[in-house]
Amino acid sequence: MHSQTPITRRRFLQSSAALAAPAIVPSSVLGRSRTAPSNRVTIGVIGLGGMGTGNLKNFLVKDLAQVVALCDVHDLHYRDKEWGQGPAVGLDPAKQLVAARYGKKNRSGIFQGCDTYTDFRELCARDDIDAVVVATPDHWHALCTLEALRHGKDVYCEKPLTHLFAEGQAVYREVAKQKAVFQTGSQQRSEIRFRIAAEAVRNDLIGKVHTVEVGLPGGHHTPQTPGAAPVDPPEGLDYEFWCGPSEKLPYIFARHHRNWRWHYSYGGGQLMDWIGHHNDIAHWGLGMDESGPEEVEAVGFTYPETDIYNAAVDYEVRCKYAGGVTTSISNKNTTGTKWIGENGWVYVNRGEIDASSREWLQEKFDRGPVKAYVSLDHRDNFLECMRTRKPCIAPAETAHRSITPGHLGLISRQLGRKLKWNPKRETILKDPEAEKLLKTVRYRKPWRIA
Secondary structure, eight states: OOOOEEEEEEHHHHHHHHHHHHSEEEEEEEOOOOOOOOGGOOOOOOOOHHHHHHHHHHTTTTTTEEEEEEEOOOOSSOOOOOGGGSSSSSSSHHHHHHHHHHHBBTTTBOOOOOEEOHHHHHHHTTTTTEEEOOOOOOHHHHHHHHHHHHTTTTEEEEESSSHHHHHHHHHHHHHHTTTTOOEEEOOGGGSSSHHHHHHHHHHHTOOOHHHHHHHOOOSSSSSSSSOOOOOOHHHHOOOHHHTTSSSSOOOOGGGSSSTTGTTTOOOOHHHHHHHHHHHHHHHHTTTTOOOOOOOEEHHHHHHHHSSSSSSSSSEEEEEEEEEEEEEEEETTSSSSSEEEEEEEEEEEEEEEEEEGGHHHHHSOOOOOOOOOOOOHHHHHHHHHHHHHHOOSSOOOOHHHHHHHHHHHHHHHHHSSSSSETTTTTTTEETOOOHHHHHHHHOTTTTTOOO
């Protein structure tokens, strides 16, 4: 399925970026109302649940992007309004969104120009696709991303970067090998409040940091929807493929769409679902984007009353970093990120920001010589970096490092002991049992990471 033409569209974009302007130029500047389809970045979207559909809508309104392919193993996620799941999503509704945006139909009224797939490998093999958006459940992030990278695509992947620690290492190393542009869907880095907060901390306005409180949501004791008994998978869902590399549990609606993340086979609970947001910001402020803690301990974990879910309801992961900084990642903390230093504090959350001196938070205030990466729109940043080949604001290794404390915390909880960590070598020290657990990847056949 590979084209034999010597210069692919992606290679053309890369080579032209090296000679052209360093950033996207609005079409209005060039005297055009819209970018010609032949000059747009072509995109395929894998996973069309709530987040995937949200990403699809965001890319559909970008003048410099053209969605040409969609992939999901379920044609329609929600058929019955009594489940209370909101608007229907899935492969069929996504195709209608693309049709409505581009308005290309044949004489019979059938949309043409956007292909659909149930196997992500077929989408990734297309030579006319420049970038792939991965918005599957967590247990599919690594395999879909690696497939796209190995076919020469740039990738926008939802957070958390991967389900397993070793998958994260494989992804960021493959990104480097392919010289790909990679954006993680940790979109808080493209919101001004989080940038201001991180910049204030990086410039030592609060003095030497000694404590960071990272607040995440708590888990669930009970099923989150009706449908708590095993049933046959619904029509239009390839449940075998949906389970993929993870174990195939009996199909239960209450732990499927949206609620798969509360079972460790498919997600990592609220800890791993949200650590890629607020701990990512904690690392940004600490300057730990390519590093991590030196000690990790899990405490206070409690578990659901239902056997449908097995991810923690309450939890705390305590970390120690070089220089004496301690962090607490817990649902018992106030949601968001708070850095506490010798001379003050800064707190930030979605729609909120506060500090011991509010002057620091004014957009025009000069917080110091350390200037944080500026991105005003997460998808625009990805598209711009595809043109310039510069790193995105949330690259793969940064995302992997942001969630590493969560991976280590789950191992600490499983073994019931504190772990010593070498962030440079990414190795658990003097504990071969823990090291083996962290680095092991057990996939169902025939799936494999290599």
